Amino acid sequence: MLEPTGNEICRRNFLKASGFCLGYSLIGAPISLPGGMIRPLSEVAADNSKLEYHPAQFYKKLADLEIECELCPRKCAVGDKERGFCGVRENKGGEYYTLVYGNPCSTNIDPIEKKPFFHFFPGSSAFSIATAGCNLNCKFCQNWQISQFRPEQIRSMKYSPDEIASMALQYGCRSIAYTYSEPTVFYEYMLDCAIAAEQRGVKSVMVSAGFISPEPMKKLLPHLSAVKIDLKAFDQEYYSNICNGELKPVLDTLVLLKNSGIWFEIVYLMLPTLNDDPGKISKLCSWIIDELGPDIPIHFTRFHPEYLLKNLPSTPIASLEQACQIARKTGLNYPYVGNVYGHKWENTYCPGCQSEIITRSGFQVSSILIENGRCKKCGRQIPGIWS
Numbered sequence: 001m002l003e004p005t006g007n008e009i010c011r012r013n014f015l016k017a018s019g020f021c022l023g024y025s026l027i028g029a030p031i032s033l034p035g036g037m038i039r040p041l042s043e044v045a046a047d048n049s050k051l052e053y054h055p056a057q058f059y060k061k062l063a064d065l066e067i068e069c070e071l072c073p074r075k076c077a078v079g080d081k082e083r084g085f086c087g088v089r090e091n092k093g094g095e096y097y098t099l100v101y102g103n104p105c106s107t108n109i110d111p112i113e114k115k116p117f118f119h120f121f122p123g124s125s126a127f128s129i130a131t132a133g134c135n136l137n138c139k140f141c142q143n144w145q146i147s148q149f150r151p152e153q154i155r156s157m158k159y160s161p162d163e164i165a166s167m168a169l170q171y172g173c174r175s176i177a178y179t180y181s182e183p184t185v186f187y188e189y190m191l192d193c194a195i196a197a198e199q200r201g202v203k204s205v206m207v208s209a210g211f212i213s214p215e216p217m218k219k220l221l222p223h224l225s226a227v228k229i230d231l232k233a234f235d236q237e238y239y240s241n242i243c244n245g246e247l248k249p250v251l252d253t254l255v256l257l258k259n260s261g262i263w264f265e266i267v268y269l270m271l272p273t274l275n276d277d278p279g280k281i282s283k284l285c286s287w288i289i290d291e292l293g294p295d296i297p298i299h300f301t302r303f304h305p306e307y308l309l310k311n312l313p314s315t316p317i318a319s320l321e322q323a324c325q326i327a328r329k330t331g332l333n334y335p336y337v338g339n340v341y342g343h344k345w346e347n348t349y350c351p352g353c354q355s356e357i358i359t360r361s362g363f364q365v366s367s368i369l370i371e372n373g374r375c376k377k378c379g380r381q382i383p384g385i386w387s
């Protein structure tokens, strides 16, 4: 599957160019940057001349060369020569620019199950890309080595949207996934990659925290085939204290997705003592039923100590199972346990006849008993994008 079909990009060159030689891995491995790759800001302050400026979208000009960024609900007011919170968008003389267009810091071929999408071309590969930066600051971030740094602090590559789309096609990927860090902050690059991919028959999926303003989301949606939203908690206090964000705009994004008709799934990373309260899980599930319907998959995934929350233990598997049971009892048809290899609730069960219709172990799919979008045993329609 990885053999090139043309002679422009050979596998060896791709591995070389995409940072394999720097310690990146290509298939299915987590993002990990070798020690020493991240450079302190003090060392790179003089390096700004190397940054490339690409016009940003969604901002308005204010007085005295100040701008207001309207890309995400943070709505940063940014003075001349300053950057917004995400660290990758800069005001230069009253015009706003993105500093990460065409400069992914990570490229990998991943199973789509890793995103995770369970109802979107199961068993397919996603060409995954990310740049530096994020508009949240989650204390548990698993990709903090890229999300919490400025573009000049980490090594990046140069790939135009056309090159990304071509590579996805050549390496047999059904989709491009904008992932790892928050793709909202590399919006312009994501949008152009999605358009280039569309022209080659490759789908695009956004893996996001959903902390994005409605207008940019609406502009992007026609070029996406699926969205995964990391809903951090059903609790504003948690968003404030743990993520430096807000819950309401994320819920608004979920409703927008529902109304748009695009396929989407929700991930809920469960942190012991912080967002595992069964009462709140129950309220969340009721909200999903009322606002989004019973067929939205929700993945309750296991936390492992990371970044600023190394003091917490890993999530007990019993808590994830309890959340799934609550979801099922509330009426959600597709709750999953995530990050627990080989757990029976990684599989998809038909809500009609209870048959196991997709069998998974980790990111591997071993059996799919869905035909024309229906359970092969009882014929019930299974929501998702299957072919």
Ligand code: SF4
Pocket: 069, 070, 071, 072, 073, 074, 075, 076, 083, 084, 085, 086, 087, 089, 134, 135, 184, 185
């Ligand atoms: S995208 Fe970045 S600069 Fe724009 S409002 Fe959000 S955090 Fe601020």
